[in-house]
Amino acid sequence: MKVLMNSAEIRQVVDRIARDIVQKNKSISDIVLVGIRTRGVPLARRIGQAVAEAEGVNLPLGLLDINLYRDDFNRAGAQAEVRETRIPFAVEGKCVVLVDDVLYTGRTVRAALDAIVDLGRPRRIELAVLIDRGGRELPIQADFVGKTVLTSALENISVHLEEIDGRDEALLDEGDAA
C-alpha cells in the first residue's frame, strides 16, 4: 500500500482543477458540474465549493448513476445496484463537466457520455478526474487531471473521501507486482 495523495494534496488538486475549469470556460454561467456516482459526487461538490469561494458563483450540481448504460450488462456478475440520477437542470447548450475519482479503462466515461446525451445536447462535455491511471480501452481522455499515475492491471487504486469513507487519501495497492 502506497499513499499517492494525502488530504492536503487532494485539497490542492481540487482547488487547481476548479481554477482550470473557470479559466478554460469563458462564460462561467454556462458551466454545470455532474459527479459520477459514487466518489465523483463529493469531488464535484468540492470543486463547486472552490469555484464559489473564488468566483462567488454557485455552479449547478448533478448526480449521475451510469449503471443503466454499462456495456457489460450480459456478463456474469455484472449486476449492479442502480441508484438515482439527479440532474435538476437542463444540460441543453451548457458546458457539462463530468467529475470522477479515477480514470482507467474509459468505459465508465463512455457510459456517462451516453447518459448525458440522453438528457439533452450540451454545447460541450469535459472531464475532470482526481487520478488518471492510464490503461485506456477506449479513445477517451480527461481535460482536467489531478495526478497521473501509470499503473499495471495488477495494481489497484482506491480513493477515499471524507464524505463517504471518513478520511481523504488516495492509495496504490501494488498487488502481486510489488
Added chain:
Amino acid sequence: MNWPRKDLLDIAALSAEEIEIILDTAVSMKEVLTRPVKKLPTLRGKAVAMLFYETSTRTRSSFETAAKILGADTSSLAVAQSSVSKGESLLDTAKTLAAMNIDLLVVRHAASGAPQFLAERLPLGVINAGDGQHAHPTQALLDVYSMREKWGGVTGRKIVIVGDVLHSRVARSNALCLTKLGAEVVLVGPPTLLPPEMDYLGVRLSYDFDRELAGADGVMALRLQLERQQSGLFPSLREYNRLYGLTRERMARAGKECLVLHPGPMNRGVEIMSDVADSPQSVIETQVTNGVAVRMALIYLLLSGGAVDAVA
C-alpha cells in the same frame, strides 16, 4: 447487491429487504420517466413476452412500456386470436414462446398458480401479472411504492383495504407486502366477501368501515366485480355503496392527510365516488406512473441477475 431470483411469482416469497431493493431501484427508474427522451440502452437485445389469458389494459401496457423504456423488445400474445383457441395447452403455448428466444415471460391467468407452473418448467424468467384469486405482486409493489413516496416509509402506518376481499388477489398481495414492511393492515368488507378464514394473512378483519377509517393513513378501495351481485353476495349496488363506498362524507372521518388508492379500473359511483377519486388526496393516477417505474425495476433486476443466462 445480490438478486438471484429469475421469477417474481408472489410477495410471500420475498423478504422485506428484497422488497426494499425493488422499491429503491424503482426510485431510480422513475427519474428516467421524467426525461425528455424516455429510452435506455440497458436491455438491448433482450425480449419480453406478454402472455395474458385474462383481459387487461393497464397492467399489460404498463409492462410493455416498462420493457420498451429499458430497451428490450416486447411481443404480446392475444390469446383469443391465438392457437390457445385451437386447444393448445398453457405449457405448449409458453414453450413455443420460449423457443423464440424470449428472456422473460409476463403471465396473467385465471388459474391460481399458473405462473408458478410455468416458472418450474421453463428456463426463462416469469413474472406473475395476476393469477386467479392468488396474487398480483406488481400491483402490491406499486401501491406500496406510492405510499412510501408520500410518507417516506410505511412502517407504523394504518392502511384500510375495503371491498371484495374474498376474490381479490390485489388485497392478498397488498396485505402481505405491507405487513412485511411493518404497516398495519385492516381488511374491510361485507361478511359475504370477507370470510373469517382470511385472517391467515395475519391482519385484522372488520365489517365496520366507518370505525376503521378513524386514524387511517391510507385507504384502498377494491374494484367490485359487478357479476358478484348475481351470485347473491351483496343485495344491491346501492346498498354496497351506502355501507362500503368511498364517499366524501366518509373520508372526513379519516382526515385530509389520508391517501386514497384504487388499483383500477374504477366503478365510479359504486366502490368510490368521483369527488373522492379526483380529490387531492387521491394518488390513483400516480399509481399508474409508479406502476411503470416498479415494473422497470423488476424487469431490470430479473434480467440482470445472471440466473437467466446461467440456465439458457
